[in-house]
Amino acid sequence: MPKRTHNGRAPSFGARGSGRGFTLIELLVSLAVIALLVALLLPAIQAAREASRRMACANNLKQLALAIGLYEGVNRTLPAGRVGCDDTGDKITLRECPAGLSPDKKNAASAFVTLLPELEEQPLCDALAVANGGLWNRNVNDLGWYSIEGKRRGVAERPAVFVCPSDIAAPLSEVYLPVIAATGSYALAQGSLPPGTPSEVIKFRNTGPFLYVTRRKMQQLTDGASQTMLLGEVTLADVWESSNTWTYALSTADCLRSTANPLNTPPGAGVIFTAYNRQNGAFGSHHPGGGQFAFADGHVEFLSDSIDSTMYQALSTIAGAD
Numbered sequence: 001m002p003k004r005t006h007n008g009r010a011p012s013f014g015a016r017g018s019g020r021g022f023t024l025i026e027l028l029v030s031l032a033v034i035a036l037l038v039a040l041l042l043p044a045i046q047a048a049r050e051a052s053r054r055m056a057c058a059n060n061l062k063q064l065a066l067a068i069g070l071y072e073g074v075n076r077t078l079p080a081g082r083v084g085c086d087d088t089g090d091k092i093t094l095r096e097c098p099a100g101l102s103p104d105k106k107n108a109a110s111a112f113v114t115l116l117p118e119l120e121e122q123p124l125c126d127a128l129a130v131a132n133g134g135l136w137n138r139n140v141n142d143l144g145w146y147s148i149e150g151k152r153r154g155v156a157e158r159p160a161v162f163v164c165p166s167d168i169a170a171p172l173s174e175v176y177l178p179v180i181a182a183t184g185s186y187a188l189a190q191g192s193l194p195p196g197t198p199s200e201v202i203k204f205r206n207t208g209p210f211l212y213v214t215r216r217k218m219q220q221l222t223d224g225a226s227q228t229m230l231l232g233e234v235t236l237a238d239v240w241e242s243s244n245t246w247t248y249a250l251s252t253a254d255c256l257r258s259t260a261n262p263l264n265t266p267p268g269a270g271v272i273f274t275a276y277n278r279q280n281g282a283f284g285s286h287h288p289g290g291g292q293f294a295f296a297d298g299h300v301e302f303l304s305d306s307i308d309s310t311m312y313q314a315l316s317t318i319a320g321a322d
Contacts, residue, residue: 050166050287050288052165053164053165053166053287054166054287054292054302056164056165057164057165057166057185057233057287057292058292058300058302060160060161060162060163060164060185060186061186061231061232061233061292061293061294061300062294062298062300063119063161064112064115064119064161064186064230064231064294065230065231065294065295065296065298065299065300066118066298067115067118067119068111068115068118068230068296069298070118071114071115071118072218075215076217077215077216077217077218078111078209078210078215078216078217078218079111079114079115079210079215080111080114080210080211080212080213080214080215081110081111081188081190081209081210081211081212081249081255081256082108082109082110082111082203082210082211082212082213082249082250082256083107083108083109083110083111083113083114083130083135083213083249084104084105084106084107084108084109084134084137084212084213085097085101085105085106085212085213086106086108086138086139086203086212087106087138087139088199088200088203088204089101092199092200094200094204096204096212096213096214097204097212097213103134103137103138103142103144104133104134104137104145105134106134106137106138106139106142107130107134107135107136107137107145108135108136108137108139108140108248108249108250108254109128109130109134109135109136109247109248109249110188110246110247110248110249110254110255110256111188111210111249111255112162112184112186112188112246112247112255113125113128113130113135113247114130116128119159119161121159124154124157124159126150127150127151127153127154128150128151128154128155128247129148129150129151133145133148133151135151135155135247136247136248136249139250140176140179143178143179146178146179154247155179155180155181155182155245155247155248156172156180156181156182157182158171158172158182158183158184158246162182162184162185162186162246163184163185164185164186164233164285164286166285166286166287167183167185167235167237167286168286169183169185169235169236169237169238169239169244170183170238171183172238173237173238173243173245174238175238175239175240175243175245176243176245176248181245181247181248182245182246182247183237183238183244183245183246184234184237184244184245184246184255185233185234185237185244186231186232186233186234186246186255187231187232187233187234187244187254187255187256187257187283188208188209188210188230188231188249188255188256188257189208189209189210189228189229189230189231189232189257189258189259189293189316190202190206190208190210190211190251190252190256190257190258190281190316191206191207191208191258191259191316191317192206192207192208192258192259192260192313192314192316192317193206193207193258193260194258194260194261194271194281195252195258195260195271195272195273195279195280195281196271196272196273196274199251202251202252203251206258207316207317207318207319208258208316208317208318209221209228209230209296209318210230210256212249212251216318218296220318220319221296221318222318222319223314223317223318223319223320224297225295225296225297226295226296226297226299227295227314227315228295228296228315228316228317228318229293229294229295229296229315229316230293230294230295230296231293231294232257232283232285232291232292232293232294232303233283233284233285233286233287233291233292233293234257234283234284235264235267235284235285235286236267236284239267240278241267241268241278241279242267242268242278242284251279251281252273252279252280252281253273253278253279253281256281257281257282257283258281258282258316259283259312259313259315259316260281260313261280261281261282262282262305262309262312263282263283263284263285263290263291263303263305263307263312264282264283264284264285264290264291264305265280265282265284266284267280267282267284268280270282287302289304289305290302290303290304290305290307291303291305293315303315
């Protein structure tokens with residue numbers, strides 16, 4: 001016998017209750033609406049994340065520019081783009097690099113290594129010990145330095161200030177095996193001369209702030225500090241065609257770049273250094289539409305891919321397009 005309710009009537013089990021669930025059609029419509037909202041919101045979320053990464057990248061560039069300013073305040077010069085010489089002096093008479101130098105004097109430590117104390121990285125600077133046995137001697141042809149544990153560990157370290165959050169390069173590069181070295185997202189402005197320019201000119205007589213061995217003075221930046229770029233972004237730092245090892249300075253690659261090729265020229269394209277069939281010296285960025293650069297007055301600027309080539313090249317020189 002059916003159980004009766006308080007009003008004496010039997011419950012109607014076939015009737016719908018007021019708390020009925022979704023029908024299949026209603027559920028599918030709801031899911032479609034949610035999917036549409038996610039599709040509409042996803043680009044905004046991605047844009048917000050990229051804006052955050054771009055801001056962090058700009059902050060890195062700002063810190064590096066300020067470190068260069070601190071170095072200049074103490075030493076009255078900018079750091080040399082590359083601390084030591086290479087074999088060029090053995091082939092051509094150069095004041096900066098006379099023939100017959102020992103391998104440790106032909107070291108390719110970059111200005112970023114020189115700046116480590118200004119970046120609060122003194123222990124890493126001490127481990128790399130450029131003044132004691134050199135670093136990247138003779139363009140990796142002499143590996144005696146790599147047998148020293150501190151140097152071997154040091155070139156594999158990757159301080160955050162050298163890495164753009166948007167950079168997709170592997171943290172460690174095997175481009176120069178047996179050396180395993182950390183990549184970086186930034187390179188120094190060597191000038192506007194194209195790859196293929198005679199080596200003694202592009203290395204020692206280039207138009208930008210950073211040269212081999214020679215240290216520029218701020219007074220030489222006759223364009224003005226706000227019109228002279230110091231450094232910018234680099235992409236694909238872990239591949240042969242665009243190697244960018246932050247401890248290593250090599251003309252038109254590995255921390256020394258030019259504006260001869262347009263911003264974001266793909267690795268291996270444009271005017272290249274045919275001797276190695278790879279180097280185009282171009283700056284590049286993962287930020288859509290252009291790339292970020294730090295200038296000698298400390299400001300950071302986003303330059304568009306469509307920037308006029310003459311203006312772009314002039315910004316990388318110390319005296320206009322000269």
